[in-house]
Amino acid sequence: MKLKSAGIIGIGSYLPEKIMTNKDLEQIVDTNDEWIRTRTGIEKRRIATTQEATSDLSLEASKKALESANIQAEDLDLVIVATITPDMSFPSTACIVQDKLGAKNAGAFDLTAACSGFIYGISIAKQFVEAGVYKNILVVGAETMTKILDWKDRNTCVLFGDGAGAVVISTVEEDEGIKNVTLGSDGSGGSVLNKPAGGSRMPVTHEALENRMNYLKMDGSEVFKFAVRKMAAETKKVLEEANVDIEDIDMIIPHQANIRIIEGAAKRLKVGLDKMHINLNEYGNMSAASIPVALDEAYRKGKIKKKDKIVLVGFGAGLTWGASYIKWSI
Ligand code: ACO
Secondary structure (H helix, E strand, O other): OOOOEEEEEEEEEEOOOOEEEHHHHHOOOOOOHHHHHHHHOOOEEEOOOOOOOHHHHHHHHHHHHHHHHOOOHHHOOEEEEEOOOOOOOOOOHHHHHHHHHOOOOOEEEEEOOHHHHHHHHHHHHHHHHHOOOOOOEEEEEEEEHHHOOOOOOHHHHOOEOEEEEEEEEEEEOOOOEEEEEEEEEOHHHHHHEEOOOOOOOOOOOHHHHHOOOOOOEEOHHHHHHHHHHHHHHHHHHHHHHHOOOHHHOOEEEEOOOOHHHHHHHHHHHOOOHHHEOOOHHHHOEOHHHHHHHHHHHHHHOOOOOOOOEEEEEEEEOOOEEEEEEEEOOO
16 A cells, blocks of 8 residues: 655644743742843743633644644544643543534544654654545644743743644645654653652642642753753654755754753754754743744744755653654645
8 A cells, every 4th residue: 555645734833922031030030031041042931821721722723723724623633732731631632622623523632742742743643644544633732831830940930931833734745744753762761850740649639739749840950961962863863764964954943942952962963053943032941832833933934945854853751752854845
């Protein structure tokens, strides 16, 4: 059986209106604009209101992706939402989006791979489309990270922001589309980045709340070392599998956690920062939303054109990582 080629036929993103600058953070924790900018590159981030949940951000990004793909919600066969900040444990955020969107012919599920979630999501969509099982799949990366941050912990609360990005994946011309995807994980590193309470291991009890265990915890320097190494290695790996030279790549969309991580990876790959689309100064680390939001921005700014060769590469809690080589199809 001849496989079809799966590719992105529509893309959209949504960011909450409220902006929190580094100066604003100075009022909340013992930090300063200079420290945050020089150590991370982040200048501001978007913050969801108390009324806005991850499904709300997902919905807006999804509507734009459907419009860009020029298809209706009824045409969707599957909705995948990659997130570590679902509206609630269950039902899935994907089911909430499926309902609000009116995707009445679609299956729906959430996917947990933290900042690598969007790449994991497109890898699943690629298989279904190429095998001819489904035609149109919506993949969303969405987070309201600010809802799980400990606003008393300056080590973490300055780093993250909220947002959502979505793509529709369908059949495209044979020489275009999502050509290769690599995925990886190392669960032994789970404790360097996690949210301990709220699951079956540590339900939300008074004690858990008193110990602030319902917030994101991170060993920043461990994640940093792992991230620089993995971003470069995974980019090389996916390009090797695709038999493409890094010199032929038009744009790399890296996960947006820290400018120093991106610089470190660029150095290892021997590419200039002009080949990397960077927007973490504006939005901080939006976990699973970072890559699709950056991809949408690069596309809308005309930095990515049809048939361009691009790489998506990310890492995150799990630990997880992944990369994708794509020949842009819109
Ligand atoms: N403002 C001022 N000072 C601070 C702040 C802050 N916001 N945060 C930490 N500091 C202090 C520390 O307390 C420390 O002080 P000390 O030396 O007196 O103890 C000092 O600054 C240096 O801290 P380091 O941790 O050494 O700073 P570093 O240069 O390593 O940067 C950072 C920390 C930004 C967290 C970095 O390690 C990093 O970016 N790590 C990767 C994080 C990441 O990518 N996480 C997301 C993963 S994706 C996902 O799945 C969600």
